[in-house]
Amino acid sequence: MAASHSTPGLIGAERQAPLWQNENVRAFALFMLSLGIFLLFWEIGAKSGWFVKGVPTATETIKEFWWWVTNPFYRNGPNDLGIGWNLLISLRRVAIGYIAASLVAVPLGILIGISPVAFKAFNPYVQLLKPISPLAWLPLGLYLLRDSEKTGIFIIFISSIWPTLINTTFGAANVNQDYLDVSKTLGASRLRTIWKVIIPAALPNIVSGLRISMGIAWLVIVAAEMLLGTGLGYFIWNEWNNLSIPNILVAIFIIGLTGLVLDSLFAALEKFVAFGRNS
């Protein structure tokens, strides 16, 4: 800031103004303000009995939250695990199911996308299976696999395969004709064209498919785990049985936070593969 004093006129003014006119600063201030109002409303409301009986105050919940995040990894039997363990269990299930789904969906999507015949042949499956609620697969999974762990992974797999498959197919089928013409005039083989042109050209679509799939996988795991044995979903279910509302709120917050982190990873990846295409 000191330097800006030496630069006269407009530049100095432009440099100093931002602190209050800067969009980010103002957005952050608004965010803090709304958060403060919300917490205050919650605190006063809970203390003066505006809500149903048993709703904890904001301070209680924050204290509880602090306790859980400072003691994430304790272990007192299967029904009393630290939240860190439960988070890791959920993440592991998501990772296995999601990675398996992606390994199937991306190559399959590319194959379907580049071949009109395959597109027509497989599209009915995709359209029929895509709208099914993930939880509808649960009984079938339990019956076929006879194992709650495997069933959880199966459900993640079956529900996170579609967005990646559909986006990859779309990306591979809609590669800019100019790129394909370049490849053709150079006399590139089919394989080289797929590898060097179609896949990189479809990459932004593939990544956004992966991003949607990841969001769905994280949505579904919590629901599925309520009916399974461990993980964050089960934690919520268990705390509901204990009627511990603050713990439920803590878990909800952690689920949201984890989803946010996962999504931002993919958002960064999307930027990385765009190369000025959608900027």
Added chain:
Amino acid sequence: MSIAPVNAIDLANVRSQTAQLSIRQVAKVFPGKKDLFSKLTGKTRRDFVAIQDINLDIEPNTFVSIIGPSGCGKSTLLNMIAGLSPITSGEILLNGAPIAGSGPDRGMVFQNYALMPWMTVEENLRFAVETVEPKISAKRRDRIIKEHIQLVGLTGAERKHPHELSGGMRQRVGIARALAINPQILLMDEPFGALDALTRAFLQEEVERIWEQQRKTVIMITHSIEEALLLSDRIVMMTRGPAARIDEILEVPFPRPRNRETIQQHPAYQGLKAEMESHLFRETRAVEAERVGG
């Protein structure tokens, strides 16, 4: 003005002795929709004859421009030469042999550059060179890439991605990529069409300079009379579509190396320019008249 088909074939046979590329009686028909389903939905479309009776012989080391009213089928013709679009009837011979699809003996420069956005300048060239010659040694490959980047004046921008370059610079990459595979013929479809006037003029002179160095056979589509006069040895003027034909071929006698100022001093310049203007004006006016009438 139209050439009778019989004469045209005779003419083609005489000329093709020395021709590098011969286009013989080529026509392009875009098939319509006449199946039952289209009939039921009332969406039938008749066959569309885009170009017809095209005969043209191009000798080695000549720069040929194709000019004609918009929509007459210039791109269609060039895409058939490039092998990107099938020939409906007639044939195109390259060194006496009919072309079968596309191949690296013809390099193409696209109007909207068609650079791969995920590849740097260098990688775009490398992709072309390695596709054409997969077993090339790394040393020779890098030398070719470096030479061509230098040729189009892009040294220093090797590691940039296309979106970091201006339109003019992108088309330089497009030209470098087409030349790096050392094609026999360079095909350019309105290569400067998307550029502003100044960049366009500058790149035209660059192309003239590069052409003096390499003297490759070039077929270029353009809408600009000045551009055609500056660069070409021959100018092919097409009639309006549908069923567009070649109307007239002008020889451009200006000595090389050329530049904008010297060719304007040439006695033939104004005459050629006036002839092209009147041709284009007549065809375009007829297109507009048909549009209003129909």
